[in-house]
Amino acid sequence: MSxxxxxxxxxxxxxxxxxxxIAKDIADGKYKEVCTRFPPEPNGYLHIGSAKAITINYLxxxxxxxKFNLRYDDTNPAKxxxxxxxxxxxxxxxxxxSEPDNVCYGxxxxxxxxxxxxxxxxxxxxxxxxxxxxxxTEYKGDFNNPGKDSPYKNRTVEENLNLFERMKNGEFxxxxxxxxxxxxxxxxxxxxxxxxIYRIMHTEHYRQGNKxxxxxxxxxxxxxxxxxxxxxxxxxxxxxxxxxxxxxWFVNNVGIEESKKPHQYEFAKIRITNTVLGKRTLIxxxxxxxxxxxxxxxxxxxxxxxxxxxxxxxxxxxxxKAGVSKxxxxxxxxxxxxxxxxxLNKTAKRKxxxxxxxPLVITNYPENKTEYFDVSNNPEDExxxxxxxxxxxxxxxxxxDFEEIPPPKFFRLTPGGEVRLMGSYVIxxxxxxxxxxxxxxxxxxxxxxxxxxxxxxDGRKIKGTVHWLSKNNAGKININLFDYLFxxxxxxxxxxxxxxxxxxxxxxxxxxxEKSVLELDMGERFQFVRMGYFYKDGKYxxxxxxxxxxxxxxxx
RNA sequence: UGGGAUGUCGCCAAGUCGGUAAGGCACAGGACUUUGACUCCUGCAUGCGCUGGUUCGAGUCCAGCCAUCCCAGCCA
Numbered sequence: 128m129s130x131x132x133x134x135x136x137x138x139x140x141x142x143x144x145x146x147x148x149i150a151k152d153i154a155d156g157k158y159k160e161v162c163t164r165f166p167p168e169p170n171g172y173l174h175i176g177s178a179k180a181i182t183i184n185y186l187x188x189x190x191x192x193x194k195f196n197l198r199y200d201d202t203n204p205a206k207x208x209x210x211x212x213x214x215x216x217x218x219x220x221x222x223x224x225s226e227p228d229n230v231c232y233g234x235x236x237x238x239x240x241x242x243x244x245x246x247x248x249x250x251x252x253x254x255x256x257x258x259x260x261x262x263x264t265e266y267k268g269d270f271n272n273p274g275k276d277s278p279y280k281n282r283t284v285e286e287n288l289n290l291f292e293r294m295k296n297g298e299f300x301x302x303x304x305x306x307x308x309x310x311x312x313x314x315x316x317x318x319x320x321x322x323x324i325y326r327i328m329h330t331e332h333y334r335q336g337n338k339x340x341x342x343x344x345x346x347x348x349x350x351x352x353x354x355x356x357x358x359x360x361x362x363x364x365x366x367x368x369x370x371x372x373x374x375x376w377f378v379n380n381v382g383i384e385e386s387k388k389p390h391q392y393e394f395a396k397i398r399i400t401n402t403v404l405g406k407r408t409l410i411x412x413x414x415x416x417x418x419x420x421x422x423x424x425x426x427x428x429x430x431x432x433x434x435x436x437x438x439x440x441x442x443x444x445x446x447x448k449a450g451v452s453k454x455x456x457x458x459x460x461x462x463x464x465x466x467x468x469x470x471l472n473k474t475a476k477r478k479x480x481x482x483x484x485x486p487l488v489i490t491n492y493p494e495n496k497t498e499y500f501d502v503s504n505n506p507e508d509e510x511x512x513x514x515x516x517x518x519x520x521x522x523x524x525x526x527x528d529f530e531e532i533p534p535p536k537f538f539r540l541t542p543g544g545e546v547r548l549m550g551s552y553v554i555x556x557x558x559x560x561x562x563x564x565x566x567x568x569x570x571x572x573x574x575x576x577x578x579x580x581x582x583x584x585d586g587r588k589i590k591g592t593v594h595w596l597s598k599n600n601a602g603k604i605n606i607n608l609f610d611y612l613f614x615x616x617x618x619x620x621x622x623x624x625x626x627x628x629x630x631x632x633x634x635x636x637x638x639x640x641e642k643s644v645l646e647l648d649m650g651e652r653f654q655f656v657r658m659g660y661f662y663k664d665g666k667y668x669x670x671x672x673x674x675x676x677x678x679x680x681x682x683x
Numbered sequence: 684u685g686g687g688a689u690g691u692c693g694c695c696a697a698g699u700c701g702g703u704a705a706g707g708c709a710c711a712g713g714a715c716u717u718u719g720a721c722u723c724c725u726g727c728a729u730g731c732g733c734u735g736g737u738u739c740g741a742g743u744c745c746a747g748c749c750a751u752c753c754c755a756g757c758c759a
Contacts (some may be wrong), residue, residue: 472720
């Protein structure tokens with residue numbers, strides 16, 4: 128895929144303090160181009176929260192010029208998987224509509240990381256520690272009490288070098304030794320209390336195989352990776368603020384050239400109302416089969432959003448409109464829907480969907496006659512052309528477009544009332560035929576032949592317009608409309624285990640709409656915004672205002 | 684509890700050297716309309732976590748409180 132230059136996001140006016148920092152760095156001549164990266168751990172699928180980090184990093188490169196790297200942060204072989212590597216790549220290319228400048232793997236830098244570790248040991252800044260995990264916790268102290276030095280902190284450089292090499296060669300069992308940085312066991316920042324740099328893991332790495340018996344920790348590997356790739360602005364979420372001093376410590380002590388030192392900046396990750404974004408929770412949902420998979424339409428993953436018909440540009444727009452700050456936020460999901468609706472309104476071809484059909488007969492229309500009306504594919508777009516919609520004596524309209532006893536200001540079909548069938552005739556309701564159970568069997572109407580696609584010659588105003596489809600035109604299919612689905616009501620990650628209980632309040636609001644009539648071929652993909660209205664408390668309320676893609680969610 | 688961060692409208696979010704509270708979403712009215720959509724008008728913080736102080740003047744400076752989030756994995 129070639130570089131996509133159609134990305135026209137207007138960044139002006141968008142609040143993003145990170146870009147202010149970058150702009151200043153560029154203006155000061157600190158860097159001539161920016162290099163950013165998105166460093167996911169391949170242990171799950173990307174979701175709408177990841178989209179924020181991706182978009183911020185990618186657009187920084189677009190805006191200021193430079194590079195955007197995808198880097199798999201695969202330093203823990205126990206948790207990572209090839210399937211996720213593939214899905215992450217696909218989702219990023221889809222979201223950005225272009226490939227990353229470089230696709231990197233943290234694990235490819237293991238050799239370099241090892242060399243830097245040797246340097247730290249030689250400089251007396253790291254040591255091999257034999258403390259057990261429990262002992263280490265004990266030595267570490269807590270918020271109120273300073274820690275104390277490991278008894279192994281004073282080993283000679285030679286001994287450390289020897290031990291570290293033997294760790295690498297696999298001579299020691301898991302957890303028996305670690306390599307630690309010598310910083311300050313009394314530091315108020317717990318991360319600075321002689322943090323572990325390497326741990327022993329006799330675990331096969333999905334990429335490195337059995338080459339390594341030791342694996343670097345995130346805190347050490349990350350700054351090294353950034354430095355190696357020449358990242359200028361390493362942007363991450365707020366929870367890493369406490370790790371920044373350590374990030375800087377490694378960068379400063381490993382011998383990185385001053386002009387090539389990367390810097391970390393933190394921003395608040397996005398939270399969205401009624402949406403679960405915790406990766407651990409999502410993994411759990413998939414593993415326990417609460418959902419059908421990572422792209423289940425109920426999931427907040429990019430693959431699920433794509434399946435539902437969300438477009439990458441709408442998601443990017445959402446991220447930018449939500450803004451970038453350091454405030455713990457909770458963005459209204461209606462903003463996402465707004466972004467998608469706005470785009471769809473301009474670009475989507477219209478199709479008619481009669482979700483709850485009731486039969487309507489035009490009594491004064493010839494039995495065997497059919498005609499076709501040209502209906503605009505998109506009134507917003509003159510170039511979208513028209514399509515022909517078949518008209519006949521027998522039609523369907525939506526149940527919500529008819530009221531026997533119309534509430535105030537109802538201007539769709541009522542007994543004795545007139546309404547426009549969109550794109551075709553004006554009809555008048557003459558009679559309603561009921562089923563034995565009182566439900567509507569069919570509505571009998573007459574049409575005004577003078578109004579085919581035009582306004583009535585007598586000048587009378589027809590207030591209401593109603594969607595319709597001919598009985599013989601549309602195939603009847605059953606669809607499962609996953610409306611609202613990725614807004615599952617789950618309070619938070621902690622309580623999620625409760626909601627796995629079938630009796631708890633994890634409820635997906637899926638509406639099964641049977642016998643709906645749609646103006647499309649089976650399997651055809653389209654997007655629509657469903658606007659339903661119901662009368663309540665003296666006014667009309669919107670029922671649905673959600674975007675749905677039918678192709679993948681329809682079940683024959 | 685020690686440290687690190689953050690607190691401006693229901694939700695996001697701008698607010699430069701202090702000068703008299705942008706914008707978006709949502710919501711509410713109204714106009715227009717062969718999608719009750721879209722579009723277009725209108726309304727929506729005497730108030731900026733709280734309390735004091737400095738000042739002619741403070742969201743912006745100072746002090747002290749309060750609230751929320753993050754850190755005590757050989758996770759990232």
